[in-house]
Amino acid sequence: MSTTDGTVTAGTGLLSGAHESVDTGTALLRLATAGSVDDGKSTLIGRLLFDSKSIFTDQMESIERTSAERGDERADLALLTDGLRAEREQGITIDVAYRYFATPQRKFIIADTPGHVQYTRNMVTGASTADLALILVDARKGVLEQTRRHAFLSSLLGIPHLTVCINKMDLVDWSRERFTEIRDEFTSFAAKLNVTDLTFIPVSALRGDNVVESSAAMPWYEGRPLLSHLENVHIASDRNLIDARMPVQYVIRPQRGDGADHRAYAGTVAGGVFSRGDEVVVLPSGFETTITDIWGPGGNRVDEAFASMAVSVELADEIDIVRGDMLARPNNRPYVGRDIDAMVCWFADDTELQVGGSYAIMSGTRSTRAQVTGLNYRLDVNSLHRDETADRLQLNEIARLTLRTQQPLMFDPYRRNRETGSFILIDEATNKTVGAGMISAPMTRDSHVVWQSTKVAREHRPHRGATIWLTGLSGSGKSSVAVELERRLVAEGRPAYLMDGDNLRHGLNSDLGFSDDDRRENIRRTSEVAALFADSGAVAIVSLISPFDDERRRAREIHAERDLGFHQIFVDTPMEECERRDPKGLYAKARRGEISRFTGIDSPYERPTDADIVVTPADGTPSEVAEAILRDLGL
Numbered sequence: 001m002s003t004t005d006g007t008v009t010a011g012t013g014l015l016s017g018a019h020e021s022v023d024t025g026t027a028l029l030r031l032a033t034a035g036s037v038d039d040g041k042s043t044l045i046g047r048l049l050f051d052s053k054s055i056f057t058d059q060m061e062s063i064e065r066t067s068a069e070r071g072d073e074r075a076d077l078a079l080l081t082d083g084l085r086a087e088r089e090q091g092i093t094i095d096v097a098y099r100y101f102a103t104p105q106r107k108f109i110i111a112d113t114p115g116h117v118q119y120t121r122n123m124v125t126g127a128s129t130a131d132l133a134l135i136l137v138d139a140r141k142g143v144l145e146q147t148r149r150h151a152f153l154s155s156l157l158g159i160p161h162l163t164v165c166i167n168k169m170d171l172v173d174w175s176r177e178r179f180t181e182i183r184d185e186f187t188s189f190a191a192k193l194n195v196t197d198l199t200f201i202p203v204s205a206l207r208g209d210n211v212v213e214s215s216a217a218m219p220w221y222e223g224r225p226l227l228s229h230l231e232n233v234h235i236a237s238d239r240n241l242i243d244a245r246m247p248v249q250y251v252i253r254p255q256r257g258d259g260a261d262h263r264a265y266a267g268t269v270a271g272g273v274f275s276r277g278d279e280v281v282v283l284p285s286g287f288e289t290t291i292t293d294i295w296g297p298g299g300n301r302v303d304e305a306f307a308s309m310a311v312s313v314e315l316a317d318e319i320d321i322v323r324g325d326m327l328a329r330p331n332n333r334p335y336v337g338r339d340i341d342a343m344v345c346w347f348a349d350d351t352e353l354q355v356g357g358s359y360a361i362m363s364g365t366r367s368t369r370a371q372v373t374g375l376n377y378r379l380d381v382n383s384l385h386r387d388e389t390a391d392r393l394q395l396n397e398i399a400r401l402t403l404r405t406q407q408p409l410m411f412d413p414y415r416r417n418r419e420t421g422s423f424i425l426i427d428e429a430t431n432k433t434v435g436a437g438m439i440s441a442p443m444t445r446d447s448h449v450v451w452q453s454t455k456v457a458r459e460h461r462p463h464r465g466a467t468i469w470l471t472g473l474s475g476s477g478k479s480s481v482a483v484e485l486e487r488r489l490v491a492e493g494r495p496a497y498l499m500d501g502d503n504l505r506h507g508l509n510s511d512l513g514f515s516d517d518d519r520r521e522n523i524r525r526t527s528e529v530a531a532l533f534a535d536s537g538a539v540a541i542v543s544l545i546s547p548f549d550d551e552r553r554r555a556r557e558i559h560a561e562r563d564l565g566f567h568q569i570f571v572d573t574p575m576e577e578c579e580r581r582d583p584k585g586l587y588a589k590a591r592r593g594e595i596s597r598f599t600g601i602d603s604p605y606e607r608p609t610d611a612d613i614v615v616t617p618a619d620g621t622p623s624e625v626a627e628a629i630l631r632d633l634g635l
């Protein structure tokens with residue numbers, strides 16, 4: 001086999017080896033560990049590997065050898081190497097140790113990032129594909145600066161699950177109080193971040209308590225031990241199964257012996273599902289065609305290709321497609337553009353990133369050049385302080401940049417797809433990887449617009465603002481609670497302002513209806529306005545159905561990016577009760593078909609899994625609920 005760019009794929013590449021099937025994809029957990037040696041990280045990893053009596057080795061090569069010898073472990077090998085191939089191809093050589101182990105339930109890859117100065121760079125590299133970040137806290141020392149840094153980086157990297165092991169419990173007499181104290185402190189810090197699934201486990205790595213076996217010394221802990229937690233954490237729905245994306249890695253000309261010129265396009269699906277017969281659009285050209293065939297691992301024909309599967313597809317029309325192009329759906333396309341807004345971590349220890357600097361940029365399989373057009377702020381990963389005067393970046397520093405590429409990129413925001421939303425920067429002179437970026441958004445506005453800083457620092461404002469975001473079905477009681485929250489805060493002399501969905505829809509959002517897209521835009525605008533209020537020192541109280549999980553998470557992110565408190569309250573009143581209340585008669589109208597796309601009836605409500613507080617009708621009157629919320633939030 002040959003490829004149009006001359007790269008040989010026969011026997012080594014995408015089509016010949018065994019690859020993970022759909023279900024093994026969910027049975028593999030990529031795990032990033034963070035912590036310093038003192039926290040007991042090595043001991044913990046050692047325990048996991050040893051106590052689970054798993055096969056493990058630090059050497060990729062030896063796994064490959066063993067697999068080849070056995071001949072029946074090829075799938076395991078592919079699982080392991082697939083994840084690393086991207087990094088190898090991109091030429092990143094970084095001090096991250098990958099360890100591999102397996103239990104009957106699941107296979108694990110641990111990216112162990114050392115705790116020294118190269119830490120940020122290593123974590124960004126090692127953890128960028130992780131499903132779960134494991135953070136260690138020494139029970140005697142509690143939450144330290146580096147714990148916060150780890151948590152922040154995990155959230156920046158969009159790692160869906162965060163597990164905090166509070167270690168050395170034996171040295172604090174297995175104290176439940178100490179565990180609770182650390183858990184509460186961490187939780188209140190994490191509220192500022194976009195952390196979705198947070199779990200705390202008290203362990204003694206040295207003695208093995210709650211690592212593989214439950215601890216007899218901590219009967220008060222009712223959760224699972226670490227290994228069992230890792231085996232059971234639900235990751236199947238973390239992948240983006242909606243937005244179909246396949247970056248083309250190779251163009252192949254299979255010889256079928258029929259004299260015809262067949263062409264297939266090989267790559268790893270980066271999102272969604274492609275099926276035989278699907279209409280696809282090829283980007284950036286925009287040509288539309290149909291998938292005629294999909295070839296899976298080992299050259300077998302398959303009906304569908306899911307995110308993370310390596311496949312090759314054949315198309316109905318002969319279109320000029322090259323490496324770096326992308327297949328998507330005509331009605332669901334990534335952004336195609338040259339101006340991007342991204343968080344970038346700088347990796348080079350010998351050169352600085354400067355505004356105006358040019359680099360090779362690689363996003364998925366696409367390579368081009370990019371110039372840094374602006375540096376909005378540099379972020380201190382320890383204090384989350386933003387330095388808006390910075391104009392350069394050194395090793396391990398992170399900043400929000402704008403970039404302009406020579407050729408258009410096809411991308412999604414990183415929060416929507418970690419693969420199509422990320423890129424690396426390469427120094428063209430040395431060929432070294434000097435940075436990694438996560439795309440926040442396309443820059444649709446004029447790239448000459450920069451962030452204007454003011455002379456009033458946040459600490460100079462009389463109050464510290466925050467947003468309290470109430471989500472729930474229509475009639476659940478959001479507004480009733482919100483009204484009480486506003487009344488109480490104002491009575492105490494706090495600047496507070498209620499933004500009710502109904503009211504916003506009379507002005508700011510009067511151009512929006514109730515389609516999914518309009519609701520998303522409604523939530524986005526409201527998030528931005530709430531963040532401005534919070535930044536001004538007010539407590540923004542938002543009462544919005546806000547039915548979509550990703551948009552609610554984005555609201556949290558917008559606040560986290562600006563270091564603003566964000567508290568999501570899920571007003572969890574059962575649908576039957578909301579319909580019984582029906583204060584505006586809307587449920588009745590919806591049932592009669594007089595209004596369409598009514599939430600809960602013919603429009604979805606995605607229940608939050610990341611609410612800070614859940615309120616049910618049993619919690620009392622709106623006034624009592626408001627009082628409890630303010631007490632819980634310490635506002």
Ligand SMILES: Nc1ncnc2c1ncn2[C@@H]1O[C@H](COP(=O)(O)OS(=O)(=O)O)[C@@H](OP(=O)(O)O)[C@H]1O
Pocket residue numbers: 473474475479501502505514518519520522523543544545546547584586595596597598599603
């Ligand atoms: N089709 C449909 N679906 C849901 N709600 C409807 C609809 N049509 C009108 N209304 C009224 O609009 C209020 C919801 O607006 P929101 O801005 O909160 O909705 S959303 O967040 O954009 O989904 C909602 O107010 P609340 O009852 O206070 O939630 C309704 O009164």
Ligand SMILES: Nc1ncnc2c1ncn2[C@@H]1O[C@H](COP(=O)(O)OP(=O)(O)O)[C@@H](O)[C@H]1O
Pocket residue numbers: 472473474475476477478479480481543581583617620621622
């Ligand atoms: N805790 C509660 N217990 C009983 N009824 C409630 C409670 N909270 C609100 N209600 C009633 O439910 C109805 C809907 O409340 P509302 O605050 O307007 O909901 P939403 O803003 O979520 O649509 C109103 O009639 C309100 O009086």
